[in-house]
Amino acid sequence: MSGSVTPQLVFVHGIGGLRDTEQQRREWLEALADGARGAGHSDVISGLTRGWLAETRFANYSDLFTDAEAQGGSAGVSDDPEGIAFLEDFVAALVDELGHQAREQGDRRASAIVEDARAQLPGVDDEQEQGLGEPVRVLGRALTSLLQIPGLRGSAQWASGLPLLGHLSQVGRYLSRRRAADGGLALDARIRQRVLQGTDPERPLIVVAHSLGTVVAFEALRGYEGQVPLLMTLGSPLATAAAVLHRLVPQPPRTPARVERWLNFWDRDDVVVGRPRIEKWMLPNADGVLPVTERVDSDGLWVHTATKYLRQSDVAGPLVEALKR
Structure with missing residues (x-):
């Protein structure tokens, strides 16, 4: 300077x-x-x-x-509808992104993994109505599938999708703009x-x-x-x-x-x-x-x-x- x-x-x-x-x-x-x-x-x-x-x-x-996570549901993810909606959007965006990258690279194995994850997303398949009642579990499972993509499998610090989902939920909590309970x-x-x-x-x-x-x-x-x-x-x-x-x-x-x-x-x-x-x-x-x-x-x-x-x-x-x- x-x-x-x-x-x-x-x-x-x-x-x-x-x-x-x-x-x-x-x-x-x-x-x-x-x-x-x-x-x-x-x-x-x-x-x-x-x-x-x-x-x-x-x-x-x-x-x-810390306090928000202590009050959250599974994997530290808040179970409020707004938070779940954000995570559904975010995970769907990650699926779309990784699918695009797989197509660009002609990676058929990665493309197959992405499509498997896409099929697990809430609302994609009518046969998954039971899973819609457990959105955190469903989204965590989809992320676990994504983490099997060859490049991600060796480089991600998350062993499964649930811990990653818990951390991603912090983005949603920040963007929620929700005032503190004490005003x-x-x-x-x-x-x-x-x-x-x-x-x-x-x-x-x-x-x-x-x-x-x-x-x-x-x-x-x-x-x-x-x-x-x-x-x-x-x-x-x-x-x-x-x-x-x-x-x-x-x-x-x-x-x-x-x-x-x-x-x-x-x-x-x-x-x-x-x-x-x-x-x-x-x-x-x-x-x-x-x-x-x-x-x-x-x-x-x-x-x-x-x-x-x-x-x-x-x-x-x-x-x-x-x-x-």
């Missing part, structure tokens, strides 16, 4: 369980340092890990889901507060968001008045039109006003991510900024993690370069 102003770097996590703020901050920074080394930026490793290059904060809102702020508003808490509009802010965190960051930056040289989204469900896009605020969705550059990364073996269509469904801000999407290919297990993305040189390179300006 120009001058002597130290930029702010905020990490925004996604779906999952309770997190340790400092441990996560350290793990994300270490992953970014690995990626920076691969991108030829070994000179900034100490600056990253020791806080010289940027003041880094991990925006942890995972505890805000306080809605869950989504409290989460956005966590993201921007402690930020200084007088200093440049770079945001790296993952999974559900990309939805949170997108909305949190809507009214932010400080400079945002880079918004980086990883493994984002923002392009899941049927389930997520039309629930965003504002409508129609547009790039936050102060964002100067938006880079979006996706991995084909990341079950939560749709095809890179965000730029087709997002209006530009006044400066004409739209998201630019690039694909990365991770090896091994646990593809849907922020650290897996951050270890990619194609991801870490432009992030470090933004911090060094």
